Amino acid sequence: MSKERDRGYDPTIVGLLCNWCTYAGADLAGTTRIKHPQNMRAIRIPCSGRVSPHFIFTSLFQGADGVFIGGCHPADCHYTSGNYYARRRFALMKSLLDFVGVEPDRLTLEWVSASEGDRFAEVVTEFTEGVKALGRPNSLKRDGLES
């Protein structure tokens, strides 16, 4: 499969961030002026357990270069167990992506608490770099899907 590898490109990353932890962690990174790449667009969700595989596929079909899911640390989930469901679905999603020919590294799940602005910046930077290295577009991107 040949793919245009534009190393210097600016990836677009869809961030599905739990309202109670990562979304607040992202806010904290901002208010404490911690620098990180600006490629991720944050979408607030009530819980990482809310993330349906459809969200991930929709993002990839639309042309997202990466999908970042942010949830509460194990045992810290606001809804007690949502992050465990997220973790299980994530593992399945990774192998499904591999199966359909998308680099599994385009998807990540990170635990970031509301007090971890620095960690937020760190994991976002790392993920953005990884996605950049993978190039674009992802093999699921479909043109003319814009709604």
Add this chain to the structure above:
Amino acid sequence: MRLSNGEAPQTIVFIHCVGSRDPSKGFPYCSRICCMATAKHAVIARSKLPDAEIFSFYIDIRAAGKGYEEFVRRAIEQEDIEFIKGRPARVIEKKGKLVVRSEDAFSGRPIEVEADLVVLTNGAQSQDDAPELAQTLGIGYDQYGFFNELHPKLRPVETNKAGVFIAGMCQGPKDIPESVSQASAAAVKALQILSKDELSREPQVAEVNPFRCTGCMDCMEVCFYTAIEEDEFMRRKVAKVNPGVCQGCGACVAACMGGALEMKIFNDEQIYAEITGLFAVPKGTRGTDGGEAAHE
């Protein structure tokens, strides 16, 4: 009085943390009440037996509470209770006496006390059938059988089941003042519900579309709050969300294969609109440079 021979003991030894703070021999947690309860018992013993020798072996004294440290000081300084920092290794019976062998951490030397009475302060532990009760009520509990609060800081007497509140030792080791504070809070939380003619709730709840629901009940499995029940619709089994209990986490929505479940806020339509909106921006303006990403 020593029960075995009916005589007043002349030497009494209290041993702290028996079965607490030691994952290899008991529970890893601190039982919280024993330092103070032992000091209290030792002081009571002193009032009955003015001439007895009274020892108290401890790991460290946990007297965090209003007036608590002062009480322990009083036991040591005015009531002549000898507090020894050390964990007794064993108690041996010898000629009718109980020999307590320990180290004395401050002098670094072994110490032996021949006692008439040894009092073990056993670790606090949950009732054996606590998990059963928790399962009946549908509330969470930890590996030691203590019930879980909804949030350790912000919702300390509520549980994951709306309308079920906890207070006191069932939640974890604590003393009377703390139990009473929690119980008062729990009572007020219950009154909040009972004093109203109508309940108000967060609008963020899930809802089943019974036409789409296949009745597989996968959603029920993932709902930590037991907000989903079986219902009947057009003579078949369907799921139903109790909106008074639902906390709006969305786990069921993601689990429903048939797309029968939907949230009232953070619903699929909204989230898809946010995702597709990101990519609807004309080329070249997306990303860091343009700054006019459609989101927010």
